[in-house]
Amino acid sequence: MRSSKRTGSSKLVKKWNKEEILQQVILHGQISRADISKETQLSRPCVSALVDEMIQEGLLHEVGMGDSRGGRKPILLEYNYQAYAIAGAVFEGSTLDMAIADLKGQFLARYQKRLSQPANGELVIEDLAQGLGMLLQASGLPGDRLLGIGVGLPGVTQRGSGTVSFSPSTGWMGSPIQKTIEERLGLPVIIDNDVNMMTLGEYVRGVGVGYSTVVYMYVGTGIGSGIILDGQFYRGSREAAGEIGFMMIGPADTRKDGASGVFETHYSAPGIAYKAKGFLSDLKEGSSVIEALIQCADEGCEEAVRLLDEVYRSWACGIANIVSILNPELLILSGEMVHIDEKGVKRIRDWLNEWVPVAPRLEKASLGEQAGLIGAVHSVLEAFPSTRLLDR
Amino acid sequence: MRSSKRTGSSKLVKKWNKEEILQQVILHGQISRADISKETQLSRPCVSALVDEMIQEGLLHEVGMGDSRGGRKPILLEYNYQAYAIAGAVFEGSTLDMAIADLKGQFLARYQKRLSQPANGELVIEDLAQGLGMLLQASGLPGDRLLGIGVGLPGVTQRGSGTVSFSPSTGWMGSPIQKTIEERLGLPVIIDNDVNMMTLGEYVRGVGVGYSTVVYMYVGTGIGSGIILDGQFYRGSREAAGEIGFMMIGPADTRKDGASGVFETHYSAPGIAYKAKGFLSDLKEGSSVIEALIQCADEGCEEAVRLLDEVYRSWACGIANIVSILNPELLILSGEMVHIDEKGVKRIRDWLNEWVPVAPRLEKASLGEQAGLIGAVHSVLEAFPSTRLLDR
DNA sequence: AACTTTGTTAGTAAGGTTAACTAACTCTCT
């Protein structure tokens, strides 16, 4: 917050006071001028003046009278969530999932498309543009009301430069993708790692609500995580924080193809599938390894029980390391981990309590496939906080 | 920065502008009113007025003329580092180490005392008070110039409540020690973990200068770390961040005494000494295990070579885990690790490069025993930033 | 002597504050 210019005149103060009023309105949903005055310590005349301006600007609405508290009824104010709209997009496997939302993050329209092939970069951008057109049409919104679009990509994104440093599936390696999309769509673009987007989604709308320090652990093709510390996304000095697939869990002396880390080589979905190859032959394309493994174990397969135990224990080791270093309030289990049954979660929890002094809460991700999209939308809200709408 | 009140009037603006001017003076060492005006975008009359006030308040000094740049010579201003003083204290083993310093962090006087016994809490506070008296006398400072004292303690400190939740050597477990000291000394007190103090010391005056995301890894009786992310100390949701002794490195099925973690059980100084007991009999009290081990290995002892390799590898694993999660710019090796020779550091570095994609810089701690004390002093400077001096 | 740079003085504009006032509503007592 409160960044940019560090010195300045009274104009700055006015802007900050407006921001604070906006925050209060958003926080309370509906609130009167008088109550804003009490909350913010600003005098009532000042609040009135600023509120009136913000009504002019279309950011606030009067929405009727509240109940009397012994005197004149208050005029309730509400944030105008329809003042602007934002878009989100997520590439997940070979589908493109998009949505348009109001400032509350509520979806107004949604759009999905199967991408024909492993996606040439140029083409994908056309898909994005087309989807955005559809969404605008479906929602009936004028295009100039759109603040920006958040795009979740597989791979390591460099937020500073707007490039992707590792992204095999899209073929965007190293290209200044953010700028490219921005130019094609004529919109501000926020790009980020898909796991980060999911993290943000769960944080603002899922099991992470109410916490301020959470780690989101994702087991899929690889193993990654998103880290939010004291309410702030932590990305690392070179945007490589949370790359927990590189932790030293499991034997290190295996194939070092460079791209994947020791932990994920052994205990990501493909890693587990490889270990289970002997007795788990009938694994379909889109289905979960862990689900299959659990079923197999429940049916009494000795090898499955053993492997499952090893996997749980390794995941628990990963969690223990994270907890030792970061001491989060909450750790969200996601990807393959959502299929763990109650027994398995208890198992992991018990290990943690044995190994570390202060174990965090453990919760499975709750938003399913929507997490990324919700996060993408909110990434734009984060980049255009209500405060920045005052500049427009 | 800029915390507390989120709204306010012109008075706030004035305060912020004063803060910014102070920052500029500190940053440049010596600077004229005109240059401050250019740097801060504040008008010259405004800068003049604020500077004059701050001279009245004793925070700034005029220190003579600068060189002409084609016109009237500028009057150079300097921060008055002597305006206030701060104290620091560190309990290290059975010695109490104290210092008094100016606002630059420069020591004005120092005091050391051997504590007779494992230190009863009450007594130790008396030692502290006595030391402070000595320091004030030695430096000739009036006591009201003292802003506060930073105290580094072994154990896990709870900064919020000002208590120590785990500290076997001092016997302060759970007591509201911060308040107790504050009342005895009549001074604001900052308490923190000794490793955190050392971290801060290296960050502001040691090898950490110039970096913003650093991890300080300490191997001693236990294994711990201090974490600074984007210039901010990170402490975790329950002040337990950086407790890396609990990482899952080494066999987990050893004695679980609860207090110490798996990693530190095996690879802290005592852990290593235990493993080396067979061939490293002549270990003196105050000397380093690693130093002895290295010497032994250099002399050709097979077992020492093997153990040393195991230790280095395990430490490297720990570093790899930290790096995977946090992606710091710099990792500082401290405690036993400062004794690692060039060969050993290279060894660790090579492993890291093999295991993780982006290894940080690796540096040994540079301040030696002073680190904690310097950090303690700076912890007070952090709590009383120049900005807060304006309130007095 | 002409030009520059530094620092100050004087008047003005912007923003927030207090004090007082109007508007609108509740409650109680007759």
Next chain:
DNA sequence: AGAGAGTTAGTTAACCTTACTAACAAAGTT
């Protein structure tokens, strides 16, 4: 039921603080 007292919400007007612009004085250089 109705009037007046008390309360809360919102507005108006005068004032205060702070920074800004413009003009000027001071002290250099070329």
